[in-house]
Amino acid sequence: MSTPSPGRTSCDPSLPSKASDITVVRIELMAVRLPLRRSFATSSHRKDHLDHILVRLTDREGAQGWGECASPSHPYYGPETFSSCWNALKDYFAPLLIGERWDHPEELEAVWMRIRGNLFARAALDTACWDLYAQRRNRSLASALGGSAEQVEVGVSLGIEESISELLDQVDDHVGQGYRRIKLKIAPGWDVAPVAAVRERFPDTPLQVDANAAYSSTVDHRRVMRALDGMALQMIEQPFAADDLLAHAELQRELRTPVCLDESITSASTAHTALGLGAAKIINIKVSRLGGLTEARRVHDLCTRSGIPVWCGGMHEFGVGRAANLALATLPGFTLPGDISGSDRYFTADVLASPITATRGRVSVPSAPGLGVTIDRDAVRTHLLEKISVAQ
Known part of the structure; x- marks a missing residue:
């Protein structure tokens, strides 16, 4: 397959006008812990609460933008952790943004380019800048990104259970x-x-699996993949290590089921390489993993030009990050249901005054300016672990 090179987004109704420049004068970092309704297990670990970092920007006009760093607490999904993101935001990203004049969030890539990696940390500020940008132009975030859908179809991600019977109950x-x-x-x-067991009980339910890179390309593990290939799955997500694109390409040639890449895709460039190798037929786009909405939109555009379906993955975001995911998922290339299920499925209380909810597998997209949601300041204070400010 011939894959076009990644470049600047082609979906650009939000190109900057010079009508107003933005200067952030204050950045607040808030470490917030929310308990999960039910513990959640993946191939690496089990968790019963989430510690995320909320970011609030204030510009010189008093307008505010919000973002969320949804990094896991431990380096199992990727190399970043809550602690590393906190330090990166406090010591590097925030000081670089303070006092910088800009008209469009894409301009800030030049500001942050000296910092290598730290994509989850970068995503929090990038999202907050998009929120601020959209508000200053009195547009919804979805509209600013180039999306138009009023609702988004969503699926649900279920963890590893203690027994198959418990899993079947959850699916039911x-x-x-x-x-x-x-x-x-x-x-x-x-x-x-x-x-x-799930496929037998639910023969017509769209079903996919996610390994989070838990398998190797050994004969035994490839045998597992071939067995799954006969179960009418929509996709097999990230079976092998993130950097083993050749193994994924070899597996895709063996299977009828599409291979989907998640952890492997950290930029439009890595997506371009993966598609060029034939390592996947579907891409999971995560705002956090890609360093924010700017790069996530770029990957969407690359995949759309290449005829590769995409869907919006999640990191169990609180309402702030979930609203950003919803806005992104309104872009036309998102043709598969995303992991943007209702906040009430995960948390007894969210950080939004009106939590995001799903109705019959659909979530309505906020239409108010910016993220379009209202932060519940009391809920943030109740669940606050630590707060710091960086000011001009």
């Missing part, structure tokens, strides 16, 4: 709620049997 509950797709976490020892 969420199918009954109308979710448009079920994703099952898998790992060596928890793969063929539970997936087969």
